[in-house]
Amino acid sequence: MRKLLGLAVLGMVLLPAASAFAADPTDGPTPLQSITSAGTSFLTAVAIAPEQQVKVSAVTGDYLYWQFPATAGQRPELTIDVALPATGRSGDHSWTVEVFDGLRRRQACVGGEQSPVAKTTDTTLQLGCRLRQVRSWAEPWDGDPLPGTYYVRLSSTELPEKDLGLPLDVTLALKSPTGDTGADQGELAAPLVPNNQPGKLLASAAPTTSVEPEEESSFDFSMDWLPDFSSRWVWTVAGGFIAAVTGLIGFSWTRRRRRV
Amino acid sequence: MIHRKLSIVTATGLIAASAFLGATPAHAEPTSETEPPVVELVLDVSGSMKAADIDGQTRMTVAKRAFNEVVDALPETTQLGIRVLGATYGGDNKRLGCKDTQQIVAVGPVNRVAAKNAIASLKPTGFTPIGLALRETAKDLEGTGSARRIVLITDGEDTCTPPDPCDVARELAAQGTDLVVDTLGLAPDEKTRKQLVCISQATGGTYAAAQSEEELTDRIKQLVDRAAVPPPVTPATVQGAKDCATAPLLAAGVYTDRELIGEHRFYRVAVDAGRELRASVSISLDRPLNRDYGVLVKAATVDGRELVRGLDAASGRSDVVSAGLRWSGDEEPALAATSDICLVVSNSFASATAAGAPGMPVELSIDLVEASQAPDAPGLGRGFLLLFVLAIAGLVAGVLAGWLTRWWVATWREN
Numbered sequence: 001m002r003k004l005l006g007l008a009v010l011g012m013v014l015l016p017a018a019s020a021f022a023a024d025p026t027d028g029p030t031p032l033q034s035i036t037s038a039g040t041s042f043l044t045a046v047a048i049a050p051e052q053q054v055k056v057s058a059v060t061g062d063y064l065y066w067q068f069p070a071t072a073g074q075r076p077e078l079t080i081d082v083a084l085p086a087t088g089r090s091g092d093h094s095w096t097v098e099v100f101d102g103l104r105r106r107q108a109c110v111g112g113e114q115s116p117v118a119k120t121t122d123t124t125l126q127l128g129c130r131l132r133q134v135r136s137w138a139e140p141w142d143g144d145p146l147p148g149t150y151y152v153r154l155s156s157t158e159l160p161e162k163d164l165g166l167p168l169d170v171t172l173a174l175k176s177p178t179g180d181t182g183a184d185q186g187e188l189a190a191p192l193v194p195n196n197q198p199g200k201l202l203a204s205a206a207p208t209t210s211v212e213p214e215e216e217s218s219f220d221f222s223m224d225w226l227p228d229f230s231s232r233w234v235w236t237v238a239g240g241f242i243a244a245v246t247g248l249i250g251f252s253w254t255r256r257r258r259r260v
Numbered sequence: 261m262i263h264r265k266l267s268i269v270t271a272t273g274l275i276a277a278s279a280f281l282g283a284t285p286a287h288a289e290p291t292s293e294t295e296p297p298v299v300e301l302v303l304d305v306s307g308s309m310k311a312a313d314i315d316g317q318t319r320m321t322v323a324k325r326a327f328n329e330v331v332d333a334l335p336e337t338t339q340l341g342i343r344v345l346g347a348t349y350g351g352d353n354k355r356l357g358c359k360d361t362q363q364i365v366a367v368g369p370v371n372r373v374a375a376k377n378a379i380a381s382l383k384p385t386g387f388t389p390i391g392l393a394l395r396e397t398a399k400d401l402e403g404t405g406s407a408r409r410i411v412l413i414t415d416g417e418d419t420c421t422p423p424d425p426c427d428v429a430r431e432l433a434a435q436g437t438d439l440v441v442d443t444l445g446l447a448p449d450e451k452t453r454k455q456l457v458c459i460s461q462a463t464g465g466t467y468a469a470a471q472s473e474e475e476l477t478d479r480i481k482q483l484v485d486r487a488a489v490p491p492p493v494t495p496a497t498v499q500g501a502k503d504c505a506t507a508p509l510l511a512a513g514v515y516t517d518r519e520l521i522g523e524h525r526f527y528r529v530a531v532d533a534g535r536e537l538r539a540s541v542s543i544s545l546d547r548p549l550n551r552d553y554g555v556l557v558k559a560a561t562v563d564g565r566e567l568v569r570g571l572d573a574a575s576g577r578s579d580v581v582s583a584g585l586r587w588s589g590d591e592e593p594a595l596a597a598t599s600d601i602c603l604v605v606s607n608s609f610a611s612a613t614a615a616g617a618p619g620m621p622v623e624l625s626i627d628l629v630e631a632s633q634a635p636d637a638p639g640l641g642r643g644f645l646l647l648f649v650l651a652i653a654g655l656v657a658g659v660l661a662g663w664l665t666r667w668w669v670a671t672w673r674e675n
Contacts, residue, residue: 037489040466042542042623043493063578063579088471105570105572140588140632141586158577161453162453165468167475167479186632189631194627196493197493197513198496198514199626200496203509227638230640235640235643238647239651245654247654250659251659252662255666
């Protein structure tokens with residue numbers, strides 16, 4: 001009975017994981033609607049998805065914001081093309097693309113041209129940013145990329161004052177390939193998604209009687225038991241097979257000697 | 261035992277489901293209850309609009325055509341108003357000319373015919389009282405909508421200073437929490453451009469220059485469309501205190517405040533055992549600042565012991581600088597029980613010109629979620645070393661089992 005239940009538990013873990021791989025949003029043929037706008041602040045950032053076409057007209061000096069979701073194991077990568085204003089530029093423009101996590105903490109780009117400079121003669125400019133692999137868990141005082149919302153800000157950091165306000169076009173492409181999640185341990189209880197509700201001032205230390213924790217603690221308890229499907233499962237199960245085989249080999253050695 | 265196992269099974273399934281669902285929606289915002297946003301176009305009809313330098317036509321003609329096109333393309337839901345400045349007084353008396361601003365279309369769902377007629381009757385006439393027009397527009401929009409945007413279209417700088425329109429804009433932004441001024445310069449000269457950039461920066465808006473009719477039409481349409489999308493949340497206004505003892509106690513949500521250069525602002529948050537505090541702070545750069553700057557947010561105990569900090573620094577042009585932090589009491593048994601945590605927001609800005617102006621806009625976002633547990637050692641392994649160790653262990657176990665069997669069979673046969 002216990003064995004059966006154990007198998008059932010294993011199945012429950014493996015099935016959702018398998019279906020998640022099957023239902024990868026990138027493989028569907030459904031074309032996503034293209035995005036033609038950008039936000040002007042963290043709050044108004046326009047949501048985009050991987051493989052979604054983003055083409056926006058803007059002007060020099062604009063701060064353009066987008067946001068996208070990422071899950072553990074993904075390595076989001078941004079590629080941005082800027083068609084610079086054809087006339088009216090009087091000097092070099094420094095551009096930058098910055099990525100922030102759901103807590104508006106700056107995230108490092110480990111690949112791509114993050115802060116290029118456009119010479120006066122250039123007509124286009126390419127920017128790129130590849131993030132580190134999103135971790136499933138991190139210490140609270142750690143800056144690792146975590147599952148949740150990510151913000152993208154595209155802006156020019158240095159440009160001649162008189163070049164402000166000239167029209168340009170921006171094309172953005174986001175890719176989020178999934179890597180192996182097996183290297184990670186732990187689970188973030190809630191993704192880093194901003195809680196966009198109006199704030200409320202409390203008169204005094206309101207006794208917030210939380211009923212949830214008891215329920216929640218059993219959730220955590222179960223997660224400690226069974227990690228999600230990852231390459232570790234494959235290695236461990238393969239190791240078990242090899243151990244069984246070598247066990248049989250060892251056993252046969254002793255028997256053969258006895259016969260001879 | 262069976263019940264416990266079963267509950268684990270369901271719990272695991274639920275967690276797997278929630279993990280996949282939870283990551284995809286960006287946020288569940290309560291937009292249904294918020295009012296639609298409002299936008300008012302402010303058009304300069306001063307004498308300088310007579311200049312015929314846009315594709316060989318006067319600025320006024322081009323602006324009128326652009327407005328007509330924008331009115332035609334307006335989404336039905338947009339709440340729009342139109343105000344003009346310098347449209348009626350043609351004399352030389354500055355005092356009278358600088359009071360010349362009227363609302364020609366009241367804020368609300370747009371009556372296209374009426375709006376077009378009002379636009380058609382405009383003639384470039386008088387002075388350019390931008391400061392006053394901004395004040396009046398702010399009054400027009402008072403008490404309406406969840407977000408208020410002003411689109412200011414002008415071809416020349418304010419001819420009625422003082423007051424400097426940039427100071428007026430900063431003052432208006434400091435009064436309300438959600439007033440944004442986008443500016444559009446029609447073939448602007450250097451002075452106009454500087455003034456418009458200053459106005460848009462002071463209110464968190466954008467600036468664009470239009471050299472042709474197409475550019476003007478496209479940009480106004482873009483600004484009106486942008487204004488029609490309500491922000492996900494209207495932040496609550498809060499005033500941080502000078503120390504932790506008197507600091508306001510905040511629940512989860514988004515807040516807005518103002519902080520002077522070099523000022524420290526304190527807020528308190530009650531964090532229960534097993535909960536994690538998440539806070540992010542953004543300070544908008546609403547004025548010219550020295551080149552390098554930074555923002556720091558610290559979580560501390562009520563008696564001043566620092567727990568964790570988030571910080572960011574940058575240099576050059578930017579609209580906002582932000583930092584965030586996470587903290588949970590699990591690592592601190594002494595603080596694990598319900599305790600007030602102090603958040604201290606400070607900045608390292610320096611400004612040569614506007615240091616004494618009202619404080620800089622601060623956006624504070626607080627969330628309380630379930631604390632994440634530090635993971636145990638991995639339950640599963642990986643790598644060739646693991647396979648090797650398991651293979652050797654299997655081999656040794658097999659040999660031992662073989663010997664045992666041999667010994668056991670031998671003794672059994674003897675008996």
